[in-house]
Amino acid sequence: MAHNRVMQWAVLARTWWIFDANQQCPFRSAYRITTYLQGLHKPVYHRHGDVGDHVVVFNTKHIAMRGDFWRTYKHFHHTRYAGGFSRASAYRVHEEDPTRILERACHNRLSGLDNRRTLMKRLHLFPDKDIPENILENVSGQIQQVQVVPKKLEDYTQEDIDSFPQLFKMPEDYDIDSYKRENRLEPDQHTSKAWRLK
């Protein structure tokens, strides 16, 4: 049957996937991307069979890291000469090359594989929305995002804010301006040391 022959081509063909890295954790998204790079999502997967796919990742400049990780997460390197050890925190690496952190996360995820170098060649990373057309025309599928993209309060309209149900009611005899502090002529005793020493 002709239909079965086409299905066989589709299984063995290299499909191209796209992934939006906006507001996504690089380590969690690497977990999902590398399954498509290795071909783990296919039923015909085998370690020695070369059934992996291409993945195009864009918006890598806008990835999100957890909590304090921009400052505390480090990339290490050693040149194997004496005194050749160096380290850099994640925000410094991200300044120089905005695709570097996601690339290293995928690279570390594929550790222990013999075909890691060929798999990494099928990963195409772009810092912005701008993707060259010769790559974008191959894409035939989208990978689901790992996390929910949050929305800022500034992005909501006034109608959305007003139409949202109120959770509680203010007490009847409550002074609205009671939180305010008068703008004093002299500096605050908590903020200024000179005032405290007087």
Added chain:
Amino acid sequence: MATPMKVTINTVPRIFSSGLISTRFINTTSTKRIKKIEITKKDSATVIEGVKLKEETHQPVREIKAPTGCPLCEFQNSLTYRDVLMLRQFLSPDGKILPRHVTGVCFTMQWKLKNILYQSYSAGLLPNYRPELPVNEDPTHYLKNYKWRKNNVYYEDFSLENPL
């Protein structure tokens, strides 16, 4: 022989059913709406009065189902730093958390709300409230924009909405 004065305080048990905890039982002015104190000065006379504010045309208040009377107790497993429309109701226009006797939030949820608001601020979802500095105060001490602050930040949450 002088005996010490006996002071007895009659404590009335609080009513949590309505969600509004009123600590005061005596009101000097009529209790109708939210008020705002205004001070007007005429020659040799100052008038201090609580002016009623107009009723805002908001949505009707949601029914509180929790037995504690806390508006947040139902969402204690699902409230995240991303629910900005919920969190902004518990803030004063200055960006501070409203006290418990105003909002009716229970102790544990107020403690959680404090942590969630910190996450929401540092992720940049809420506007950056900066207080008006006192006069003659140097603003450079407060304007520390570190290099890593401009990047995006997320926090852990275990709500069902998040797929992972």
